[in-house]
Amino acid sequence: MEASILQKSPLDGLAVPHCFFGFFDAFRDFWYNVLRRLSMGQFPQLGILAWELGKAGSHRSQKGTLMAGLSDTLRGDIQPRMELFSGRRARRARETLQGYLFILPATIILLLFHFLPVFYAFYISLHKWFIVKGDYVGLANYTRALTTDRFWNSLKVTLWYVVGTVPIQLLLALVIAYLLFQKIRGKEGLRMVYFLPYVTSTVASGAVFAKMFNPTFGPINKALDAIGLPVLRWMKEPRGIFTVMGEMWGINVPFGGPSVALVTVMFFVIWFWVGYDATIFLAGLGAIPYELYEAAKIDGAGRWQLFRYITIPLLSPTTFFLSLIAIIGSFKAFNHVFIMAAASATEIGGPLRTTTTASILIYNNAFGTPTFGYASAMSFLLFVLILIVSMLQNYIGSKQVHYV
């Protein structure tokens, strides 16, 4: 019944060569037939549906394309039984099946490698698993993680990492985005330069940073020395930054803070992310209606007031999004921490575990000493923590974020 309409289609003349569709027809018809043959016995309805689908694609195969013959051969001896499936119902059923077929490849990959592994990881975490599966131990891996200093130490390091990178990075990015948003020359070029760090591999740029902060020949220490400031041992220095600074000026600081090595990593993180954050802030700034500024200016608002009472509140969804990304990213920080330690010839997560972030600890326990069960338990704890943080942020966000 549809065939008569299908015969003539103005879309036929468009760019893609016709034989291309001949191939598709043949391919589709083949699979529908396989499906039909397989299912006729048990699921006659499905079989008929498959036949319907095959038929729907057949109108083009009468046009003498390259693959049409093959397509017809494959269709073979099927008898039409269209009275069972017709009109809207058939179209709806076909659409449904098509929808599932379209998402099938992506679903298989995502299920296999992103979704089901979560459950498998939980299963692993309940066992002693030294490369191969061992005894069932219940929640012992979790209690072990929660009672060791190393786990809490890694959370402390991660917390410092968040505190030391996220606010500074967002503030700098906001200022840069705001300035780039003004009417200035060369903003395209500047924006490109700011974004550069984000596209580079963290392995290469992390190594460059490690060498720049080298205590003996690195340019940072040379510069500090040249302007008369004391030099630091950077990636080799496990003592807290406040302790070291206090010592320099002869003050006794009771509070160590993050190690100097971790501060070095933070420099890298800020350098890496500021351009990305600024790009997203710029898009956010562009979305603020200009009329609001106009109206406020007529009411006599100064530039600072415009910034404080229009830009900041209306940018809050962007700020919220970026802080969420940055905090979750901190929990997952791995590549640059790993490579900066490697390029400075300190142990991974060193010196003295002061750069052992949560994911470095998990990596060390999973692939350093292969205790998969224990590492999985820790990764699950981290997952729960990330969920809590995101929900907390969502809760705060729902109260603080303003939408246009």
Place this chain on the structure above:
Amino acid sequence: MSVKAATAKPVRLRIQPGRAFIYLFLIIGASIAIFPFFWMVLTSLKTQTEVARGAFWPEQFRWYNYLEAWSEAEWGPYFDHSGRWIPGYFLNTLFIAACTVTANLFTNVLAAYAFARIRFPGKNVIFFAFLATMMIPSEVTIIPNFLLVSKLGWVNNYLGLIVPWTASVFYIFLLRQFFMGIPNELYDAALIDGCGHLRFLIQIVLPLSKAALVTVVLLSFIGSWNSFLWPLIVARDVALYPIQVGLRSFITEMGNEVQLMMAAATFVIVPVLVLYFFTQKQFTEGIATTGLKG
């Protein structure tokens, strides 16, 4: 929402000293952003004694370092002792990236189209489940994935490096947003003319979505080029190393030969920088779209 919109409505500034300050601030910031690259290239042209002395500028540009860095590790194709052809780090990465990008286009375009256009039961639930997988940190999935891949015999195999990354919720989301922007009337008209979903997708939607497709190709290519942790675990054999894992072993092996290390870092970074330089518009717009709507 696009970056372009950001340039359209500037807030006007009148005071000139303020303007000078803006330029100063932005230029200092940009210099900090670019300094590590500058220092990297400069160091790659020094002699080892210059590096050890901490000289900022090399007396003579020593381009030979690049040749030396290249020949010190398996960057390019070579024959191993048994006469087997080994592609080397660069070709490995190009091969893995090409496969990953192609497969990503195939799976993600189909899924994104289904989520944007096709009506089927459970669509919203499935899409939500897809989005939920973005919340899962890779630390949780990496161990089970490694076990799965080793059970399949894909450790030390290209399949293990490629297959887990052949679909991405991020790109599905990006493409879906784009496909949803294509007017419904277009589909209705095509439907009356007897056009099915697959045909509509290929003949109408894809030609209209070139910008989004280019963004997906770019982002997945650079993602594949820069990926490190997974290949570090799965590629055990040097013959299979992609570029980042190769660079990492080069860094640990070279120890004090900083100039060679920097030369290697340069030729690992430069292809991506060149790519970014020519396509930065698509790139930043892709980031801004997904970033803001994610």
